[in-house]
Amino acid sequence: MPKLLFSVIIPTYNYGHTLKRAVLSVSNQLDKDVELIVIDDGSTDHTTEIINQLKIELSLKIKFFHKPNGGLAATRNFGISKASGDYLVFLDADDEMAEGAISAMRSHLASNPESMMLIGAHYSVFVSGRRKLHTPNTLPDSAHDRLKGYLLDKTISISNGACAKHKRIFKSILYPEQFRNSEDIPVFAYVLSNYYCTTLDYPLAFIHKHDDSLRHNATYAESVGLHLVDEVFHPSRISVELQTLKKPFLAQRLLSLSRVCHENKRHLQCTQFFNQALKSNWRVIFNWPYTKKFILSLLQVNPKIILINNKNERI
Secondary structure (H helix, E strand, C coil), rough: CCCCCCCCCCCCCCCHHHHHHHHHHHCCCCCCCEEEEEEECCCCHHHHHEEEHHHHCCCCEEEEEEEECCHHHHHHHHHHCCCCCCCECCCCCCCCECHHHHHHHHHHHHHHHHHHCEEEEEEECCCCCCEEEEECCCCCCHHHHHHHHHHHHHCCCCCCCHHEEEEEHHHCCCCCCCCCCCCHHHHHHHHHHCCEEEEEEEEEEEECCCCCHHHHCCCHHHHHHHHHHHHHCCCCCCCCCHHHHHHHHHHHHHHHHHHHHCCCCCHHHHHHHHHHHHHHHHHHHHHHHHHHHHHHHHHCCCCCCCCCCCCCCCC
């Protein structure tokens, strides 16, 4: 059996309506050094029927697995245990691999064999059909600047469907199964902090945006809460020198929680998270998009509040 370079892993839970599109976007690019793994995480829709159709229609060898529902992190970890490739690509069941992605990644890694994570370009696809291309910036040389760029400055953007991570990485870290969203942040932070990574301008995936994405789920966000900060900066994975970024990331995380709560009309929680962020770093008051959401939520919590433009008056 030839040595496998890539394992493309598609976790799916109740995405029967888009699963075939995702699978076909990969199966059209399968070669002797690529495998495709599809994992049904206990779906309750017609996913089983779609998988049975795919088994009949596709002559190429694809590995299909079914498991009890455990969440995206647990499903990805299951895929890691089943994968045989050196590099793993996690494609969500509602996204698509771009044409030529496998070939582009293969060529890039042939020229950059020491890369432990390849970060590619991708298209965001909106409900309206509009597409926006995201091209990765050149990565900073220092681990500090890479981690800061990813967590704080947002100059490093990574999409699971548009990157490939070496399987060796997962000997030291797995996706945190206690998290129902944000599970990829500790993994990306760990890799950027500890390994040589490269970027590729070629678009590797179409990432479909929709309002019911888990990252917009306030219940899951509050459940993960500030545990994410401790998970990202676990001392066994992030060096002492980089721990200085933990406090500013705490403030950033609180702002993110405040935003998600505002978008889900959890106005009291929004104000509470923003106030915590303000205590952590008073400069967040100058981050107008978040401050505006805080004020709007505050007015919802207490409609009688009147904002007075007077230096002696405060909200």
